[in-house]
Amino acid sequence: MSDITRINPGARMSQASIHNGMIYLSGQVGTRGASTAQQTRDMLDKVDAILQANGSSKSRILQAVVWLSDIADFAEMNAVYDAWIDPENPPCRACGEARLASAELKVEIIVTAALG
Amino acid sequence: MSDITRINPGARMSQASIHNGMIYLSGQVGTRGASTAQQTRDMLDKVDAILQANGSSKSRILQAVVWLSDIADFAEMNAVYDAWIDPENPPCRACGEARLASAELKVEIIVTAALG
Amino acid sequence: MSDITRINPGARMSQASIHNGMIYLSGQVGTRGASTAQQTRDMLDKVDAILQANGSSKSRILQAVVWLSDIADFAEMNAVYDAWIDPENPPCRACGEARLASAELKVEIIVTAALG
Numbered sequence: 001m002s003d004i005t006r007i008n009p010g011a012r013m014s015q016a017s018i019h020n021g022m023i024y025l026s027g028q029v030g031t032r033g034a035s036t037a038q039q040t041r042d043m044l045d046k047v048d049a050i051l052q053a054n055g056s057s058k059s060r061i062l063q064a065v066v067w068l069s070d071i072a073d074f075a076e077m078n079a080v081y082d083a084w085i086d087p088e089n090p091p092c093r094a095c096g097e098a099r100l101a102s103a104e105l106k107v108e109i110i111v112t113a114a115l116g
Numbered sequence: 117m118s119d120i121t122r123i124n125p126g127a128r129m130s131q132a133s134i135h136n137g138m139i140y141l142s143g144q145v146g147t148r149g150a151s152t153a154q155q156t157r158d159m160l161d162k163v164d165a166i167l168q169a170n171g172s173s174k175s176r177i178l179q180a181v182v183w184l185s186d187i188a189d190f191a192e193m194n195a196v197y198d199a200w201i202d203p204e205n206p207p208c209r210a211c212g213e214a215r216l217a218s219a220e221l222k223v224e225i226i227v228t229a230a231l232g
Numbered sequence: 233m234s235d236i237t238r239i240n241p242g243a244r245m246s247q248a249s250i251h252n253g254m255i256y257l258s259g260q261v262g263t264r265g266a267s268t269a270q271q272t273r274d275m276l277d278k279v280d281a282i283l284q285a286n287g288s289s290k291s292r293i294l295q296a297v298v299w300l301s302d303i304a305d306f307a308e309m310n311a312v313y314d315a316w317i318d319p320e321n322p323p324c325r326a327c328g329e330a331r332l333a334s335a336e337l338k339v340e341i342i343v344t345a346a347l348g
Contacts, residue, residue: 004176004230006205012198017178019230020148021252022138024179027210041132060236063256064344067212071331082244089238093245094259094289094342095275096330098212101146110181114236116252117270120292120319120346128314129325133294135346136253144315183328212252214328215303226297 005090007054016050018115023056025111027067032104036073039106047111056113058084065110071097077107085112123170123171132166134231139172141227143183148220150188155222156196163227172229174200177207180228193223239286248282248322252291255288257343259299264336269304271338272312278295280344290316295322297342303329 008015017024027044044058052058068077074095079094085091091113100108124131142145144162146155160174165175184193190211201207205230216224240247241318249256260278262271277288283289300309320342323345332340 001291002205004178009204011203011205012194012201012206014206015208017208022178024208026179026208027212038141057185058304062236062251062254063258063342063344067210067330073332074333078244085244087243088241088295089234089236090246091196092243092249092256094299094340096259096332096340098183098214098330100212101187101190108210108212110179110197112179112256116233118321119348120294121319121327125320125322128310128317128322130322133324136293138294140324140344142324143328162274183326213322214299214330217303217306218326224326224328226295228295 006088007050016054018054021049021115023054023113025050026108027108029105029108031101032102035075036106037080039076042082043109044084047109051113053100055115058088060116061111061113063092063112066093066095066100067108068095068099069098069106072105081089088094120138123166132170134170137168139167139229139232141166143224143226145216145221145224148218152192152222153196156193157222159225160196160200161172163225167229171231175202176207176232177227177229179208179228182209183214183216183224185213185222186210189222214228239282248286250286255283255286255345255347257282258338259342260283261332261340263333263337264329265347268308268338269312270310275341276312276316279341287347289319291321292348293343295324295346298325298326298327299330299332299340301330301332305322305338307325
């Protein structure tokens with residue numbers, strides 16, 4: 001049995017990979033065409049769901065990288081993001097602009113967290 | 117002796133760093149000026165070579181971040197990428213647009229993998 | 233007591249997170265409005281300070297991702313970066329273009345390092 005567990009493996013990627021007490025997530029996005037705030041909510045709901053289903057949580061995130069398709073949405077994304085994090089355990093974060101796989105996607109997050 | 121092994125260290129970066137059962141790669145690119153499909157092939161060949169030379173493989177990749185200099189090349193890159201991954205072990209992945217060190221570079225990948 | 237230590241936690245992020253012998257940094261930037269060379273120096277000074285305050289150092293960096301708001305600044309950033317790294321221990325690195333949180337920011341770095 002492998003020491004790497006693939007969560008929801010697909011033809012292109014797994015939703016998450018678990019190894020040695022760590023969980024690595026694929027880029028998570030929200031609902032195409034929705035507002036930046038709504039896409040941020042959707043995206044963070046997905047992160048919560050994946051982490052909780054696999055024995056981690058947002059309180060255990062070590063590093064998050066956020067991409068915005070338009071950096072002008074920085075404040076709109078942060079209003080949702082800042083309310084979401086565990087204030088006792090703020091993850092490390094970086095945020096930059098990158099156009100995403102679909103023009104209807106406004107935000108994407110890459111998460112690395114500890115299990116447990 | 118250090119517990120960090122640097123693979124092909126250069127004046128700017130090492131090709132890979134090994135520590136505690138993990139291998140971290142520098143951004144890998146293909147042949148400048150070639151098509152996106154060809155650059156993707158070249159880049160993934162380099163990833164294979166580095167991982168295999170150091171006791172890992174594409175089946176052990178935990179997380180990959182792909183940058184395209186033009187997100188319009190998404191489908192062309194994916195046609196090569198999807199055929200390359202180990203279908204039994206799809207790595208986590210995120211893909212966004214970022215212009216690269218040279219205007220002749222169309223795609224770059226950052227890989228984190230487990231040894232063993 | 234948690235097995236994750238948050239360094240300088242704020243309302244949005246921690247400056248660094250420590251877990252299982254590793255230290256993960258938030259994106260570090262320099263002084264807004266300064267030249268790319270100066271912002272690179274400032275940013276790397278911050279990386280040095282954070283790593284040294286927490287039992288690591290630039291010689292223990294495993295992976296660094298550099299974002300430039302304008303890839304035309306690649307050579308200017310590298311002149312500072314190349315002189316900064318420990319030539320005995322060059323970290324892995326990738327560099328791409330991404331507009332940053334403020335139009336006055338020219339460069340940002342995301343660092344993952346080993347403690348010890």
